[in-house]
Amino acid sequence: GPPSSQADCWCPSEPLTFPSGILQSVVMAPSTEIQEAREKMKARFEAVRTGGKGSARRTKRSKHVSHVADDKQLQAQLKRLGVNSIPGIEEVNMFTESGTVIHFSAPKVQASVSANTYVISGHSENKRLEELLPGIINQLGPDNLMNLKRIAEGYAASAGSKAPNPGEDEDIPDIGENFEDVSNK
Structure with missing residues (x-):
C-alpha cells in the first residue's frame, strides 16, 4: 500500500517475487579459481590460530628486550673489578685470523x-688490511707478514697490467712542424 503518515518507509504486505533467472545471476557460486585461492589462504592461516575454532588468530608476542639493563650490569661488574x-687513545686496531681488521x-x-x-668500547668497523695502509704498517707484527706480501703482490700485478707503453704519449697532442706557425693561424 501507499506510505502512511506515521512511517517513513514503505513495507510490502506480501513477500516480493522475482522472475526465476534474476536472483540466480546476482547470487552465484564463486568460480573455481576463487574457491582454490580461499582454500590456500585457509590452509596457510590455520597454523596461526592459538585456540580452537572461533578463537583469535594471534601469534605469541615477544617481549621487548632492553639492552640498558645489560649495560648497567656490565658497568657494575667493571666497577667491581676496579677498571680505570x-x-x-685515538684508535684501536684488532687483527683477525681472516686478515680483516x-x-x-x-x-x-x-x-x-x-x-x-x-675494555674497548665505541663504534667499530670491519675493514680490510688494504684500506688502512700505509698508516697501519708500524702496527703489523710478524704474523701479518703473509697478508702484507699478498697485498704487495696484488698491487704489483695491478700496476703491471696498467703500465702504459713508453712509446705512447697520450696527453701530448701532435701540433705540427712549428708551434708559432700554428698559434698565428
Missing part, C-alpha cells in the same frame, strides 16, 4: 691490570 679509564676510532679504553681485564 685510559685517556688519549676491527677498527675503533676514538674508543673509550678501560683497563684493570690486576684483573687482566681490558
Whole structure:
C-alpha cells in the first residue's frame, strides 16, 4: 500500500517475487579459481590460530628486550673489578685470523691490570688490511707478514697490467712542424 503518515518507509504486505533467472545471476557460486585461492589462504592461516575454532588468530608476542639493563650490569661488574679509564687513545686496531681488521676510532679504553681485564668500547668497523695502509704498517707484527706480501703482490700485478707503453704519449697532442706557425693561424 501507499506510505502512511506515521512511517517513513514503505513495507510490502506480501513477500516480493522475482522472475526465476534474476536472483540466480546476482547470487552465484564463486568460480573455481576463487574457491582454490580461499582454500590456500585457509590452509596457510590455520597454523596461526592459538585456540580452537572461533578463537583469535594471534601469534605469541615477544617481549621487548632492553639492552640498558645489560649495560648497567656490565658497568657494575667493571666497577667491581676496579677498571680505570685510559685517556688519549685515538684508535684501536684488532687483527683477525681472516686478515680483516676491527677498527675503533676514538674508543673509550678501560683497563684493570690486576684483573687482566681490558675494555674497548665505541663504534667499530670491519675493514680490510688494504684500506688502512700505509698508516697501519708500524702496527703489523710478524704474523701479518703473509697478508702484507699478498697485498704487495696484488698491487704489483695491478700496476703491471696498467703500465702504459713508453712509446705512447697520450696527453701530448701532435701540433705540427712549428708551434708559432700554428698559434698565428
